[in-house]
Amino acid sequence: MRPQIFERPRTPEAVQRAVLAARQRGLIIKAVGAGHSFTGIAVAPGVLLDLSDMSGIVSVDRERSYVTLLAGTRLHQVPALLAPYGLAMENLGDIDRQSISGAISTGTHGTGAGFGGIATQVVGVTVITAAGEFRRIDEDHDPHLLGAFALGLGALGILVEVTLRCVPAFVMHELDRPEPLEEVLDGVLDRITNVDHFEFYWFPHTDIALTKTTTRLPESAKRKPLPPVGKWIDETLLSNGLYRVVCGAASAVPAIAPGFNRLAVRLTGDREYTDRSFKVLTQSRTVRFREMEYALPAEHVPAAFRAVQALIAERGWRITFPVEVRFAAADDLWLSTAHGRATGYIAVHRYWREDPTEYFTAVEAIMRTFGGRPHWGKMHTRDAASLREAYPRFDDFITLRDEVDPDRRFRNRHLDRILGA
């Protein structure tokens, strides 16, 4: 859907003017980050604000390692911005193309049982409210509301500044190994408590898990980056180039999927390197896909995963994209998928040319039996009534939304579905 008005503000004051103008004209208005969500959550039929020109550091509190960024800053810009201060973001997801505001607004997370999603790094935000006013939420200003505004689904206001609690720059050692899937599932709950970061991928039609175990090291640790050729083969050729070709072919001839998956596992499973945190945590992903990801109480991950495995076998689907499993610490953000519970994430993907409906619907039904909560930026079919049951603070969020945006200036059809009109 095309917006009626497209604006690219360069300052928080320009955002304020845009909100006031939208209000006067009775238009709805939304900020969009990198547009990387898989749902219509960022669709802006009225006024679309592209904040790409609002990027960079606003201020740094060196004593507390708090860094305030303009809201349109992309995650891949952050390492260079933080480097002069010897700081880094505590954890990241698996790509860095998103804007900081888009990432936190949908609960973007990485992996690590001791680490929360990116929004848990937020210690303050400045928003333009529906009334067109600047409002600061942080330790000194309405601290009780930070848990809502830090992960607000774009429903509470337009973020213009985001303050992050950063950590001293660090290095990570990553060990990638193919391992027997059954053993990984049996031991995963112990394993995640013994390492800093753990995740695994399973290519359907194989019995191997590709595990990634990552250890945090001080910045002074000796780095052994992947040689550029190895990285190119892994990321450009295999993970993206060859993969794109095979996914394209498999969508026409599904029978080749199992053979390709076995080959992919053999070729990509094994590597070890040590590098700066953001280089280890994020990768490049250029093959287009659709994704659904569910957050479950961590202890249910092995059983839920086995149910997905059984489903794929029973239905005889040929799936080229892997199933991905990650973990995060419990947090207290009102609409965080990890709210109040140590969490495991199970993500399913399909190549963009393949219709994901049947697969995702069946997986979603399984996830719901395990108390699953869908990622806010990825595909799912839940509505407000069913999400209310999944989030103890759902009604608090709606009450706050009624207070700060009574006219639903920041609504769109997706938000009407998941939060109610």
Ligand SMILES: Cc1cc2nc3c(=O)[nH]c(=O)nc-3n(C[C@H](O)[C@H](O)[C@H](O)COP(=O)(O)OP(=O)(O)OC[C@H]3O[C@@H](n4cnc5c(N)ncnc54)[C@H](O)[C@@H]3O)c2cc1C
């Ligand atoms: C290839 C790929 C890999 C991904 N990997 C991960 C991953 O590892 N972990 C994970 O959890 N997710 C992952 N995601 C999902 C992604 O992180 C989220 O969908 C995220 O919201 C995208 O950020 P964005 O900047 O593109 O936001 P958009 O999609 O542009 O916007 C998302 C929401 O944020 C709101 N928003 C944006 N800017 C503002 C603002 N200034 N003020 C108020 N609201 C705002 C929008 O209105 C919308 O509601 C991935 C997605 C892709 C395509």
